Amino acid sequence: MKKKTKQENIFSSKTLTYFLQLADTMNYTQAAQILGITQPALTQQIKKLERTVGSPLFYSIGKKLRLSNSGHIMLNATHKIYEILNETTDEIEQSTSATSGDINIGILSSIEDKVFENFAIHSYNNNPKLRINIHMLTRKEIWENLENNKIDLAIMYLPDESIKNWKPYESKKIISDNLLFIHHEEKFKDREKMRFKDTINHPWASYPEDYYLNHIIRETFKNQMVDAPKSVARFTTPNQLLKFSMQTQSNTALPESFIMSKNSDKMKECKTYASRFTPNIKFDLAFVYRKNKGDIPRISQFLEDFEEFLNEQDYFSRLKSDNQ
Structure with missing residues (x-):
């Protein structure tokens, strides 16, 4: 031997x-x-x-x-x-077909994924030889999988200041989003904007400590010189957070895109209201991928098809129509 x-x-x-x-x-x-x-x-x-x-x-x-x-x-x-x-x-992949093969996509767990689910269905109906594999991941898992070539595209929130080396990557913006304060205070139900000091009178349901939005929330409260909310429960998805908040009358914070996908009448029935923070917490939802991934035919075609999908009906309209 x-x-x-x-x-x-x-x-x-x-x-x-x-x-x-x-x-x-x-x-x-x-x-x-x-x-x-x-x-x-x-x-x-x-x-x-x-x-x-x-x-x-x-x-x-x-x-x-x-x-x-x-x-x-x-x-x-x-x-x-x-x-x-x-x-x-x-x-090697760049020489392959634009209409067949696998595309592995990592979606940040705290993102409302209905539009991407609907696009996966749309894509299969138009091109059944292209297989889309969607994985719901944490921020750390997304970056590890991007680095190790286990996913081709990430769908995540930016900016992400925890990532120091952006040189091998590029991003493509999908939408701009806002973080909304979710509460149950009747006296604040018509208030469009909430000061940070007015959001900590009740316990919160929060994302896990290492999640992107939890990091953003804590940093913003710190910058506003307001104590961080007291968390009584932590969940990984916005659906879990909203359900817990509605049934326990606890506060939370959720992306506006997610709230747009929910039944507003049902939220009002449960005395659940949404307001923007002041100052506002904004971030972008974007595709992130290694620069040379854009040269792979099926990935390049996927991004073009998704853009056309949103041109036919924009992202927020699709969230609203999906809720009707």
Whole structure:
């Protein structure tokens, strides 16, 4: 049996995956759980990699795991390898058909997805050989999947200041959206705008702490020098938040596009009202993708078809008509 070369030992897919996951979590137990292996098996693979390169890649300070200088070099090299592999994959895909194959789309979990569901149906009826795969993801999962080429397009809110390296990516705006304050105060039911200090008199239902909109809410309250809302429950989707808010009379905050998709009469019956914050919290809903993805025929065609879909009836009109 042919003995593996040093390069083969270092750059096997499994070895790089294990190294990247540990570098991401900096925790052997957590990394092993995510990878679906035992901690001793992960430790063995990392030790094997360190023996191959001839230098420790990690070191510990107390219970904290850190990358060594060699580890940083290996991490940079691994990212470059993945970038080359992704570019190679994209170059191959660019020569494929515009009307067949798969398109993997990651949608931020806090987004109302009805328009995209309807477009998937529209797309299948017009082009059944093109398969659209939709995944509802967290912000972190979206960026990991974009980087690892597991999704072709992300549908998410921008700006996203947590992302420092925008160089490989581009975005295409879908709509501008606003965050609305959802409450049950009769005296404020006709108020179009709400001051931040008037929104914390009752408990809130919120998104999970690591979600984009939760981050935006906390940062804006901080900038307005108002205490962050007291959260009594956390949910991942706007439907869950609205249902909890309506049935418990708690406050929450939801995108205007989502509220437009709901039955306003039913909300009024439940004494549930929506107002904009002052100052307003605005953000854009956009497609995000690696720059060379736009050259892949089926993805380029998908984006053109979606734009035509909205030209026939705009995004907000589709939300309203879907609610009738």
